[in-house]
Amino acid sequence: MSNLLKVKTDFLQIDSLSLHSGKTLSPVNIAYETYGELNKNKNNAILVFHALSGSQHAAGLNKFAPSEFWSEENHVGWWDEFIGPGKIIDTNKFFVICGNCLGGCYGSTGPSSINLKTKKPYGGSFPKLTLTDLVYAQKKLVDHFGIATLHAVIGGSLGGMEALEYMLHYPVNKIISIGSCARMSTLNKIMNFEQIFAIEEDHDFNKGDYYDGNPPVKGLQLARMIAHKTYVDVVSLEQRARGEIIQEESDLKLYELMHRIESYMLHQGKKFVKRFDANTYLWIVQAIQSFNLARQYGNGDLKKAFARLTGKQINILIISISSDVSFYPEEQQEIVEALNHNKIPNTYVMVGSDKGHDSFLLEPEKYLSIREFLEN
Amino acid sequence: MSNLLKVKTDFLQIDSLSLHSGKTLSPVNIAYETYGELNKNKNNAILVFHALSGSQHAAGLNKFAPSEFWSEENHVGWWDEFIGPGKIIDTNKFFVICGNCLGGCYGSTGPSSINLKTKKPYGGSFPKLTLTDLVYAQKKLVDHFGIATLHAVIGGSLGGMEALEYMLHYPVNKIISIGSCARMSTLNKIMNFEQIFAIEEDHDFNKGDYYDGNPPVKGLQLARMIAHKTYVDVVSLEQRARGEIIQEESDLKLYELMHRIESYMLHQGKKFVKRFDANTYLWIVQAIQSFNLARQYGNGDLKKAFARLTGKQINILIISISSDVSFYPEEQQEIVEALNHNKIPNTYVMVGSDKGHDSFLLEPEKYLSIREFLEN
Numbered sequence: 001m002s003n004l005l006k007v008k009t010d011f012l013q014i015d016s017l018s019l020h021s022g023k024t025l026s027p028v029n030i031a032y033e034t035y036g037e038l039n040k041n042k043n044n045a046i047l048v049f050h051a052l053s054g055s056q057h058a059a060g061l062n063k064f065a066p067s068e069f070w071s072e073e074n075h076v077g078w079w080d081e082f083i084g085p086g087k088i089i090d091t092n093k094f095f096v097i098c099g100n101c102l103g104g105c106y107g108s109t110g111p112s113s114i115n116l117k118t119k120k121p122y123g124g125s126f127p128k129l130t131l132t133d134l135v136y137a138q139k140k141l142v143d144h145f146g147i148a149t150l151h152a153v154i155g156g157s158l159g160g161m162e163a164l165e166y167m168l169h170y171p172v173n174k175i176i177s178i179g180s181c182a183r184m185s186t187l188n189k190i191m192n193f194e195q196i197f198a199i200e201e202d203h204d205f206n207k208g209d210y211y212d213g214n215p216p217v218k219g220l221q222l223a224r225m226i227a228h229k230t231y232v233d234v235v236s237l238e239q240r241a242r243g244e245i246i247q248e249e250s251d252l253k254l255y256e257l258m259h260r261i262e263s264y265m266l267h268q269g270k271k272f273v274k275r276f277d278a279n280t281y282l283w284i285v286q287a288i289q290s291f292n293l294a295r296q297y298g299n300g301d302l303k304k305a306f307a308r309l310t311g312k313q314i315n316i317l318i319i320s321i322s323s324d325v326s327f328y329p330e331e332q333q334e335i336v337e338a339l340n341h342n343k344i345p346n347t348y349v350m351v352g353s354d355k356g357h358d359s360f361l362l363e364p365e366k367y368l369s370i371r372e373f374l375e376n
Numbered sequence: 377m378s379n380l381l382k383v384k385t386d387f388l389q390i391d392s393l394s395l396h397s398g399k400t401l402s403p404v405n406i407a408y409e410t411y412g413e414l415n416k417n418k419n420n421a422i423l424v425f426h427a428l429s430g431s432q433h434a435a436g437l438n439k440f441a442p443s444e445f446w447s448e449e450n451h452v453g454w455w456d457e458f459i460g461p462g463k464i465i466d467t468n469k470f471f472v473i474c475g476n477c478l479g480g481c482y483g484s485t486g487p488s489s490i491n492l493k494t495k496k497p498y499g500g501s502f503p504k505l506t507l508t509d510l511v512y513a514q515k516k517l518v519d520h521f522g523i524a525t526l527h528a529v530i531g532g533s534l535g536g537m538e539a540l541e542y543m544l545h546y547p548v549n550k551i552i553s554i555g556s557c558a559r560m561s562t563l564n565k566i567m568n569f570e571q572i573f574a575i576e577e578d579h580d581f582n583k584g585d586y587y588d589g590n591p592p593v594k595g596l597q598l599a600r601m602i603a604h605k606t607y608v609d610v611v612s613l614e615q616r617a618r619g620e621i622i623q624e625e626s627d628l629k630l631y632e633l634m635h636r637i638e639s640y641m642l643h644q645g646k647k648f649v650k651r652f653d654a655n656t657y658l659w660i661v662q663a664i665q666s667f668n669l670a671r672q673y674g675n676g677d678l679k680k681a682f683a684r685l686t687g688k689q690i691n692i693l694i695i696s697i698s699s700d701v702s703f704y705p706e707e708q709q710e711i712v713e714a715l716n717h718n719k720i721p722n723t724y725v726m727v728g729s730d731k732g733h734d735s736f737l738l739e740p741e742k743y744l745s746i747r748e749f750l751e752n
Contacts, residue, residue, distance in 0.1 A: 055442030189637050193635070194602055265566055
């Protein structure tokens, strides 16, 4: 037993990856980190999928900057409060793998990577991806370590969708999917499309070939703002903002006011464009846009899609966040119903929170059900 | 009694209008239409406020195109099913006035109008407006007809906000406010800001001075899409879209698919930019953004703001739409509570609808309470 987090940072090099579209990407790097140690039987491994704006740097302090978009040195991993010795995902017991997604901008091959054939960044010529591709690329990490069956796959938001996709293809004992869905809702498709439009119509976008010019920062900024409002709890923002506005405005003319809530959103957008590639954002959102397990595996019927789990040794934990307006609890409940229909063992947990979608990044104390599920 | 709608179309010319900001706009045109006839006692007049994307052409067939943005000849008014002989707002009984808002692009003076001093369109130099200004400009129409006290003021959405603002300043017997609010919610402020950002950051915007170049169509298109999703019922769109996608996609690769919902939204955006000026949209959204009766008239307390109605001969009808996600029923209920606190006579009606915010434009049969309220 140790109190020190054992971190390894590396790249997996893959000669060639066949994509869902029929195209081939070659070669492919997957940047990843691991925490803890793989045991001799190789049956203690957990694969973590990161969310849309996340990275392979899930825990600890990063050691190096694997990409130009990774500007902050020595920053703490996005799930550091969940992953570590004695934590919810206990690295004294489990070997945790987290890779940057295919198409990513933190070291995995993506639109900003150099195409060896042209010696230039792929840009707009990077092949379109689906979540099936993203999951397949991470499965290569599992194979690389010689792991036959994962102990668990876990993820929130986009990561939760990938966890569900994973279980339909590859051997795994436990699945944990937090604040996610089995198919994009129309509302999310609309908001994703707004974001796609914002980036693609930015004057600097140039069909994705902007690496020798100005990146489409305004488009990406707006895309982030459109998405961000669904990640947080607007009611508490409102209360805070209202209080501040009343105080500040007393001597201001109304029309001169830069609303506090506007500057908050603007700040979120500005922070983001410094650390993220617009093409990566666009490619992943486009992949998410087509995500629909019911259509892809069940002819439109999620119950049929999950029928392929019948007879497998699998247990599934589905977690909702009560105040989530990015992926509403109804969307996770649809998953549970389809699992129940097929008599697939599962547990459903509703986390009571007023933090909205981002709760799974902010409130580890409310996710102890994950620890129990992983260890028992 | 007649079955013919009596329509008049005209402009009111105002030498000079003092704005909330302290600035003066001179001269000012207000384009308007009237329906029915003003009686001798001038006590049968109803002022209608249009919504954000509306116009003075509320009923009947239009006779002429008062602006370059008014491309469709002979199109039916936006509230034609509500206003006319024997209709909910019965033009055999009432004299109805509807003016294009100040800042508008359908003939009233706005950013696209020629500034007589420079002989060029105002563009970015057009003064910023508040809803107080918009209401004040329409009051000039009331004065023009020599009407001391209006029988009623009525409006939905933005128009409903203006109706509430009107009653705090000017004599009126009845107020009808549909699907509106007394102050912008944080969620609406955020979505308004996304729209402001989309237009202002469009490469063609040029700080509003685009009339001798290309207008910022992409920014306006995106703004319209961001707003439009809150006007309609996404659930029914979803069901329709899902059905269509399942049928159509069978032979398509997923990533090649232009989602039906995307093309629906795109169509809404494209239609809109043909008939609306981006600056007008921006100026009105900016005016809405600061709308807060509680702050402006009650030091942050809506009950205090409505205290100024005490002792006035007024009756108020507040209407919510059950499926409205643009202005949630809670926002109208806040108005009712503040009225009740001040013992101001009012009626609250919840219209059960699955059409969303746009119900008040689409389902006249559900708004018979308006007729009863106006006539009794």
